[in-house]
Amino acid sequence: MQLPPLSLYVHIPWCVQKCPYCDFNSHALKGGIPETEYVSHLLDDLAADLEFVQGRPLSTIFFGGGTPSLLSEQAMDRLLKGIEELVPFAEDIEITLEANPGTLETNKFSGFSKSGVNRISIGVQSFELEKLKQLGRxxxxxxxxxxxGFAHDAVATFNLDLMHGLPNQSLEQALADLKQAIALEPYHLSWYQLTIEPNTLFYSKPPELPEDEVLWDIQAQGHELLKSAGYEQYEISAYSKPEHQCRHNLNYWQFGDYLGIGCGAHGKITDLNSDTIIRTEKVKHPKGYMDFTKSYRYKQWQVETDDLPFEYFMNRLRLRAPFSLSEFEQRTGLERSTVEPAISKAVELGLLNQNNTSNQDTRSAELQLTQQGLRYYNNLVDLFL
Structure with missing residues (x-):
């Protein structure tokens, strides 16, 4: 087992209002954000997790939520400076901030950039007013x-989040949304299908979604649009221009390590002392999280050896790039023999390609997701249960 790169996820739990499709740990504002207090707790939370750093710099930071762009420039500046005092930054660190277009102002965004934010992810979801209202945006x-436009002027790279398969959405409407997004020339596009998740308003009152045949046409034609515009699909729902992949998410999908601070944040850490993978979860509700009498860490557990193959491949098989089983051995501490039967089955079913296997040298073989594997991703990862 080897130490992978280390990232940091920072959860900001507040938003202006809860969207009916959202199952994230977010809370509608009932007054102002207690940002001074919350930033202090975030830094104390990180300080309590320093045992997991194990000498590594932070390669990426991601501010998610909720709506992190609700924070003031002063709070973001204090937070980033405090984080760097606790854990050194890599020279080329990627720092991403999720933003709601309805909470952005030019001066505020410039302030985030001056504090070190160099990537922004804008939650657009749709450009059609009726659809935005249905989504609670x-x-x-x-x-x-x-x-x-603010993002183009202020940071090195930015992403647009866009949904398809919206209530009563036609093929033409979905493609019009995508064409508008492409016209804005983002360096990265997260383009994903709306799914109905438990514990959401849409789950209790399901909207009428497009038929499967329409959804498939949207995905197929949308993929060709993105490809012709110079975007490469490097993950199931992520497209980017060359050299603009999201490094933070890549670290997740490559089974890297990440600390999670803030309400309900999750972490995944390789512990070299015990040769185990540890997962952490923080207290979920802001009131409990900001209670000085309690620990920030709600749960901590070791991932069982039998669960490691599924956890690794559930992440790694989201990526289109080829990989070898040596990475699996390094990141999990397991021998490749534990998953070779499942790999063989996946190749047999046409869900994976196995390249570079001349002279039956499986140690140098590269595995790669096929188009069939992309379409039947859930069936593929179930092979590793």
């Missing part, structure tokens, strides 16, 4: 266009 298409 607080912005309109004009604000989304402005947000993309």
């Amino acid at each position: 607080i912005h309109n298409s004009e604000e989304a266009l402005k947000a993309a």
